[in-house]
Amino acid sequence: MKIIVTIVDAKKRMQVEKFYQDEKIVSKVTFLAAGTAPSEIYDLLGFGQIDKEVILGLVEADNAATVLQRLGENLELDQRGAGVAFTIPVSSIGKKSLAFLTANLEEINEH
Numbered sequence: 222m223k224i225i226v227t228i229v230d231a232k233k234r235m236q237v238e239k240f241y242q243d244e245k246i247v248s249k250v251t252f253l254a255a256g257t258a259p260s261e262i263y264d265l266l267g268f269g270q271i272d273k274e275v276i277l278g279l280v281e282a283d284n285a286a287t288v289l290q291r292l293g294e295n296l297e298l299d300q301r302g303a304g305v306a307f308t309i310p311v312s313s314i315g316k317k318s319l320a321f322l323t324a325n326l327e328e329i330n331e332h
Contacts (some may be wrong), residue, residue: 222279222280222281222282222311223279223280223281223282223285223308223309223310223311224277224278224279224280224308224309224311225246225277225278225279225280225285225288225289225292225306225307225308226275226276226277226306226307226308226309227275227276227277227292227296227304227305227306228254228273228274228275228276228304228305228306229273229274229276229296229303229304229305230272230273230274230304231253231272231273231274233274233296233304234251234274234276236295236296237274237276237292237296238251238276240291240292240295240296241276241278244280244288244291244292246278246279246280246288247278247279247280250276250277250278251274251275251276251277252274252275253272253273253274253275254272254273254274254275279311280308282310285308289306289307289308292306293306
C-alpha cells in the first residue's frame, strides 16, 4: 500500500475526490492548507494566500504509478500552479502515525 497525497487549489477538491472515487482509492482524508507565498499582485489586491486542499488516500503499490499518471492527466498537473501529487510507501510511516491514520480512516468510513 501507498498513501497518495494530492495538493490542489480548494476549488479543485471535488474533482480530486471524484477521481479518487472513480479509481476506487480506499478512503480519503481532506484538510485545508495555505498556498505558497502570494504574488505581488495578490498582495496589492489584498487577496492574501490561495486556499489549498490536501487530499490523502490509500492505493495499492502495484497500481500507484498508473493512478498518479491518470491523476496528472485528469487535473493537468503538468501545468504551472495546477497542483502536485505524489505517493509515500506505507512502510515509510512510523507505527504511531500509521495507527493514527488507520484509526481516522476507519472512523471516516463509518460515517
